[in-house]
Amino acid sequence: MLNDLINKWRGTKKSSSQTAKQRLQCAIVYDNLEVTDDVLISLKSDIIEVLSKYFKIDSKAISLDIERSKDTSALVLNTPILSTIRR
């Protein structure tokens, strides 16, 4: 009881519902960052289509991945350019 009293007065102890809310918000953010392979494949073909308007590219050499670090999530596209398309 004394510990509770001290914690309360010092304001160090977070309530379990606050912890729950924070964990929940993180979980939901992560859930929403998940991308299925289907989405990635169709995104890749769309990107190839757009890029092909401006560059000659090797569509087989293109790579598209999602790289996750601790608190960011990045879409990384890597493609060699064979030549530009002059117009």
Next chain:
Amino acid sequence: MEGKVIVITSGKGGVGKTTATASIGAALAREGKKVAVVDMDIGLRNLDVVMGLENRVVFNIVDIVRNKCRINQAAIRDRRIDNLFLIPASQSDNKDSITPEEMVTVCKEFRKEFDFTLMDCPAGIERGFENAVAGADEAVVVCTPEISSVRDADRIIGLLYAKKITPKLIVNRIIPSMVERGDMLSHEDVVDVLSVDLIGLVEMDDQVIVSTNTGSPLVMNKESKAGVAFSRIAMRLNGQPDLPVEIPRSHEGFFKKMGRKIGMRK
């Protein structure tokens, strides 16, 4: 005028969808509306026992979809509440026995026959969910103030938005004393995380188990706080959307509360 089809869903199982469906359905019927409650949990039917109508099941929703019977042949009339009808699920089929397209067609018939059709959605996000949601005009999402339930509700809400349905939220099984102590997510927390409109807050109530035990309608029990909360939700669905949402509060004494405030009690 055509009726409305409302799906009651949650994602996670065991949060009170079936109780909510039975209670809101009963409350709407008590307000004089003609109501059908449809058990969409094909293979695992339970709405019939919760409503105390399990002995009178003849036809079911799969029979209706397959044109083996008409809606009014399958509908079981509740003898205690006028204008309340149950369409049971089939116990021998499974979720793949019917398709979302077939449900869209059946829902058109329901709209003609009933003012309100409440679909009791099964847990999960697979075919059973798709079937229950396919023909719905509106959706009510039920969750409890627990991490797992709220997370699943978030998924369901996303899926409903993708179907152009803006759901409303019921937070069920709130224990006010735990919320006040900081040991349970408050409804504000839940709404904050999910950012949807509330349609009702239901407090944890022993009477829910008692009325399920006997198969009697919760909303006929005036002592039941949950029953009253569900009745108010029904009023909001039935043309009174601005009826204020009551916040469940604990009734603990002054000294207990003060003790907690200054840290003398947990």
